[in-house]
Amino acid sequence: MVMIGVDAHKRTHTLVAVDEIGRKLAERTVQATSDGHLAALQWAGQWTAVSFAVEDCRHMTRRLEQDLLRAGLPVVRVHTRFMATARRAGRQPGKSDPIDALAAAHAALREPDLPVAMLDGPARQVKLLSDYRHDLVTERTKVINRLRWHLHELDPELTIPPRGLRSYRTMDAVAHRLNSFEGTVARIAGDLLDRCQELTRQVNQLERELRDLVQALAPSLLEVPGCGVLSAAALIGETATASRFRSKDAYARFTGTAPIPVWSGNTTKVRLNRGGNRILNNALHTIAVTQTRSNGPGKDYYDKLTARGKTRKEALRLLRRRLSDVVFRALLTDERARAQPAPAALQAAA
Known part of the structure; x- marks a missing residue:
């Protein structure tokens, strides 16, 4: 098998x-266009069994990934941390496009559970x-912070709740209060308030759209206690299909909930994993x-851990690890449900 690393x-x-x-066989640079991707496919055709390893930066590699997948070639995503490790272990010092592509290929050969x-x-x-x-x-948070400074300059006695400027009622009251002031500061404050209202409207509209999408895509995920619409949207979007992971343990590594072993001798210890997808x-x-x-169940498990002497942080880490498995199973359940054909009666009705 030939592994082709890509630096995009x-x-x-x-x-x-x-x-x-891991021995280097060949090197090629192509344009980041459809014609360039076709040239890459033709170049890769000289080997019988080929897989591609791309750095996990989907804003750069998405079109390339889609073209490779439509051609029937397997593609794995390599985290930049793995590439850095492969570069340091390489014989050639420095950093260049060929070195990065070689590091992606070596990391893909070394790590069997890549997404x-x-x-x-x-x-x-x-x-x-x-x-x-x-x-x-x-952006709304930045606008609110600037607006609060101007409002304090105009009226130091004006009191606004900590999250009040997310409420239309509070924003209307502030707009009414600004009508009694004149000058440049009042003008800027009015513009910032208008921008805050527009951003709030857009944020609320997007949240409604996400609620409808998540309810249709992941009903099992929403049944997990404590999982709201926004958390579910982050889990769905960042996971990008749970079936692409080989196991729940591989998914736990991706989410950064799998602990890292740090022990030697007779005492087994682990430490916090600061890697993985931080949004997940x-x-x-x-x-x-x-x-x-x-x-x-989450509360009972947490209380049991703290009763055994675990600190609050340690108990939360262990609960996150367990929740990673729960979320993985829920996502797989929803994906399999979507993959199943609709019943004949529903198809006839449609």
Whole structure:
């Protein structure tokens, strides 16, 4: 088998082919266009069994991945951390496109449980909307912070609740209060308030769209205690199809909930995994914290761990690891349900 590592950029992709023991066979650079991807496929055709390993930066590699998958070639995604490790272990010092492509190939040979790329599905739409909503929320926070400084300058006695400027009622009251002021500061504050209202409207609209999508795509995931619409959207979008992972343990490594062994001798120890997908890890942490605040299996498991002497942080880490398996099973259940054909009666009615 030949593994082809890819270092992707906006204008060009560099490909390096290695054999099953990591010896470099050939190198090629193609344009980051459909014609360039076709040239890469023709170049790879000189070997019988070929797999591709691309750096996990889907904004750069998405079109290439889609063309490779439509051609029937397997593609795995290599985390940048694995590539850095492979570069440091390489004989050739430095950093260049061929070195990075070779590092991707070597990392793919060394790591057997890398996530497999798949054709875009409904999870892609969820991710785009979720990321766009996050960007708008971040922008709204910046606008609110600037607005609060101007409001404090205009009226130091004006009191606004910590999250009040997310409420239309509070924003209407502030707009009415701004009508009594004149000058540049009041004008800027009015513009910022208008922008805040527009951003809030967009954020709420996106959340409604995400709610409809998540309810249709992942009803089993929403049944997990503590998993709301936004957490479910993050899990669906970042997972990008659970079936591309070989096992729940591989998924736990991807989410950063699998602990890292750090022991030698007779004492077995592990430490916190700071790698993995941090968006997934944050969503699992939100679910874990929510479960500890209400009755249920998560709360019982958390209390049992703390009773055994675990600290709050340690108990939450162990609960996140368990929730990773629960989420993985729920996502697989929903994906299999969507893959099943509709009953004949429903098809006839349609």
